[in-house]
Amino acid sequence: MTGEFELIDRITRGLVARDDVVLSVGDDAAVLALSGHAVVTTDVLIENVHFKRQWSPARAVGRKAVAVNVSDVEAMGARPSAVVVALAFPKDLDQAWVEEFEAGAREECDRAGVSLVGGDLSSSAVIAVCVTAIGDLGGRAAVTRSGALPGDLVAVCGRLGWAAAGLAVLQRGFGSPKDMVAEQQTPTVPYGQGVVASRAGATAMLDVSDGLLADLGHIADSSGVVIDLDTGLFAVPDGVARVAAATGKPGIGFVLAGGEDHALAAAFPAGTDLPEGWVRVGEVKAGDPAVLVDGHAFDGSRGWDHFA
Ligand SMILES: [Mg+2]
Structure with missing residues (x-):
């Protein structure tokens, strides 16, 4: 199995880290320079619960895992800044699946304009993906679910x-x-x-x-x-x-x-x-x-x- 840094290095290859990334992959944790309150959200995608391999190509799973998390950051009115990606998969999984997943995650980070600043890798019985996304409110208040007023x-x-x-x-x-x-x-x-x-x-x-x-x-x-x-x-x-x-x-x-x-x-x-x-x-x-x-x-x- 590939190492954590190798995986994350491959996913981040070709991606330009935004200028709010002070320290990216390679240390114990990443460092971000945000200008306002941070928004943080995470989602888990489990094979056969959230996606089926026969219906969703690996590339689509990689893209979706990033997309749904960045979407939650957007929903708070924040500017998406960075994501971390954790992946667990069976030891006998085709290497091509992992590579396509990486390509999908990379593609969606690019589309969303976020930096991939870390991750983790493990083996498990089924494929499990966990993405955490961080956003920057840039001095504005978060747009919550509780502020709607009659007449809006x-x-x-x-x-x-x-x-x-x-x-x-x-x-x-x-x-x-x-x-x-x-x-x-x-x-x-x-x-x-x-x-x-x-x-x-x-x-x-x-x-x-x-x-x-x-x-x-x-x-x-x-x-x-x-x-x-x-x-x-x-x-x-x-x-x-x-x-x-x-x-x-x-x-x-x-x-x-x-x-x-x-x-x-x-x-x-x-x-x-x-x-x-x-x-x-x-x-x-x-x-x-x-x-x-x-x-x-x-x-x-x-x-x-x-x-x-
Ligand atoms: Mg949501």
Whole structure:
């Protein structure tokens, strides 16, 4: 098995460390020079729990592990700074899998503009990946889930429904539409938009991992407000519409309830001139915490059926 430094050295090769990295791989720990409060988050991906090798190529697993963590940093309104990557895998795992994983992690760090500053390596019964991401608030306050106020508008940035459509395709044993499947394997995180939203005055924000309705429920609960979505403001992407038609489910169901896309959802003060890429989809109202769709209560347990 390769050594820790060899792995991390290979992942970091070709990556330019940002100028906030004072000390990178090679010592007991990395040193970062941040200009504000630090945001820290971590996620674990376990084979057959979070991904299946036959559905997700190693490169996609490497990319996704970095992407979902940086997405959480973005969701706090912070500038992603650095990540550390830990990988455990069976001793008989094909070396090519590890190399492709490394390439994927490297590619996503590049896309996200973060430095990979450390990691660890071990053997285990199944593949396990743990990534920790650190972000810099740069003097701004974090954008939490609890700041939404009645009268705020609700907006989203990024893709919605693509990953769920991709999962539906894979579960049926198909491989296309390819862009939907690719989104299932690796989300297209709207990098940089967390800071943009914070600067635009976002009062509450999160990234959509479990589905827009479920995740906005967290903002409703934390802020003590009602969030009312207007389905007329959502566009159902062509690929999602095609998968919806093929599976006999409503396209808007994928958009509102599908998870794993890692779009950003946020509340902004009424009248905010939304930054480019952000789309208004509803508003915040006073009342007992709830998420409404076109003014009607959404019963999460009914899932897709609600839209049938
Ligand atoms: Mg999150």
